[in-house]
Amino acid sequence: MxxxxxxxxxxxxxxxxxxxxxxxxxxxxxxxxxxxxxxxxxxxxxxxxxxxxxxxxxxxxxxxxxxxxxxxxxxxxxxxxxxxxxxxxxxxxxxxxxxxxxxxxxxxxxxxRIGGTASGRELVRAERTPEQRASLLAQLGASLAALHSVTPGDVDLPFLKVPEGNAALARIAEYRTLLDTLERPQPTLEWALRQLELHVPANCPVCLVHGDLRTGNYMVEGHQLSGVLDWEFAAWSAAEEDIGWLCARDWRFGTDDLEAGGIGPVEALLAGYEAAGGRTVDRRRLHYWRAMASLRWALIALLQAQRHLSSEEPSLELALTGRMLPEIELNLLLETEAMLEERRHA
Missing domain, CATH: 3.30.200.20 (Phosphorylase Kinase; domain 1)
Structure with a gap:
């Protein structure tokens, strides 16, 4: 029809x-x-x-x-x-x-339907006091804490595969499989994936993650969080995956000094997260998960472009997403180097 x-x-x-x-x-x-x-x-x-x-x-x-x-x-x-x-x-x-x-x-x-706007550029450029920005991030952190309280034994979601062993290694295996499906070699992505594999963090407890919580995928009305949108990438994974994705350089829309989604400092997000019952976040691991986020976004950009190039879904938006790859690769290299530098001084 x-x-x-x-x-x-x-x-x-x-x-x-x-x-x-x-x-x-x-x-x-x-x-x-x-x-x-x-x-x-x-x-x-x-x-x-x-x-x-x-x-x-x-x-x-x-x-x-x-x-x-x-x-x-x-x-x-x-x-x-x-x-x-x-x-x-x-x-x-x-x-x-x-x-x-x-x-x-x-x-x-x-x-x-919930009210407000989800436009990333509007949200990061809106006139807000530091206190209003911190409050918005605390609300996001509280919603993440509620989500991450859900574990595989709590709900019946049989279509979501529970990782065997380390959740980060499970993601690496998934992304390597996706890389292998691409027609053209991607050496930058392959190198970064290998670095993530070599420096995988231990002890990654599994919980329900959104998988795409970033500025642009939540609604804000006034200075209040209306709701989190777009749940099609949900998975069983490590809680830090969601935090790393939200804090990745790719989702700051030009406000690079504001780590948490271009809205404010990451500490405001983590304070709201931990106050609402979320696990204590090891700040030293965030570079790892931000690098993982950039790798994943690069893969998504390539796959989106393929939808256009294959004529499955001709779309200027999908084509332009593929053209973003050099910028995403630069962010990936910066995050990977920051991760390696942190490990050298650990």
Whole structure:
């Protein structure tokens, strides 16, 4: 089912059935900006009768024409979002999942729409006092602590593979496999991957990680965190992976002196994280996980470009993502050298 009006009719009927309502009026169903990997639609609707009677602002999230091999499908993502929401993570409230049986050709789920902006450049350039920036980072840290409190024995997420042994080594094996699928050799990435393998940290307890928590993937309204978005890269891994990703040079949008996502100092993030019950973070290991983050982003950029070059999903955005590789490689080299320098002085 490719026709947008046919999709709207199906969604209207789906909501009607799930709500037990007497009627559903969809006033707006509009493709939202962003979402290079998935498609999101804003839904403004009114439900007549039943427990959900009234006006609502929701989001429908579904698959794009092609996908990254490392990303979850919508059914799996819905399960992860539900677990995170129940654990106390500030995130959009998940509503219902549609498992497609050939009706429209792909799964989708509905969630409540949250307010604010997710634009990375707007967020890092917004006028905020140091105290407001620290407060925002503390809120992010608290949500990460809630997420990282979830361990494999707590929830049923059978589609997520639990690493055997060291979580960092499991990631290295995964990324080496992805590198081997690329047609062109990537010597910078291969060298950095080997350095990460040689200097792997010991004792990486496994927990549920977001996998893509960065400035641009959370919403802020005023100076408050509205919610964490885009859960398609969730995994069982080391808690420091999320912290390293958020603090990587790649996600500061020009405000390089503010380590934590271009928002503020990393200590503000870690203070909020630890105050909310997160494990004490060994600051000396963050260079390692920031280098791991840059390596992963380089791989994603290459795979995104491949979606365009293969004609699976012709897209200027995907093509331009691939053109970012030299800058990402520079950040990777800087982070890897910082990691090695730290090890030399340990």
């Amino acid at each position: 490719q026709n947008s009006s046919a999709l709207e009719t199906f969604v209207q009927d789906f909501i009607l059935r799930r709500c037990g309502a007497s009627g559903v009026d969809i006033e707006r169903m509009e493709r939202m900006g962003g979402g290079a990997i998935q498609e999101n639609y804003a839904l403004d609707l009114e439900i007549h009768g039943g427990a959900h009677a009234g006006r609502h602002n929701w989001v429908l999230r579904t698959d794009s024409p092609s996908r990254l091999a490392m990303s979850l499908g919508r059914a799996e993502e819905f399960s992860v979002l539900s677990c995170a929401f129940q654990a106390g993570v500030r995130a959009p409230e998940p509503l219902w999942l549609h498992r497609d049986q050939g009706e429209i050709g792909k799964n989708f789920y509905l969630m409540k």
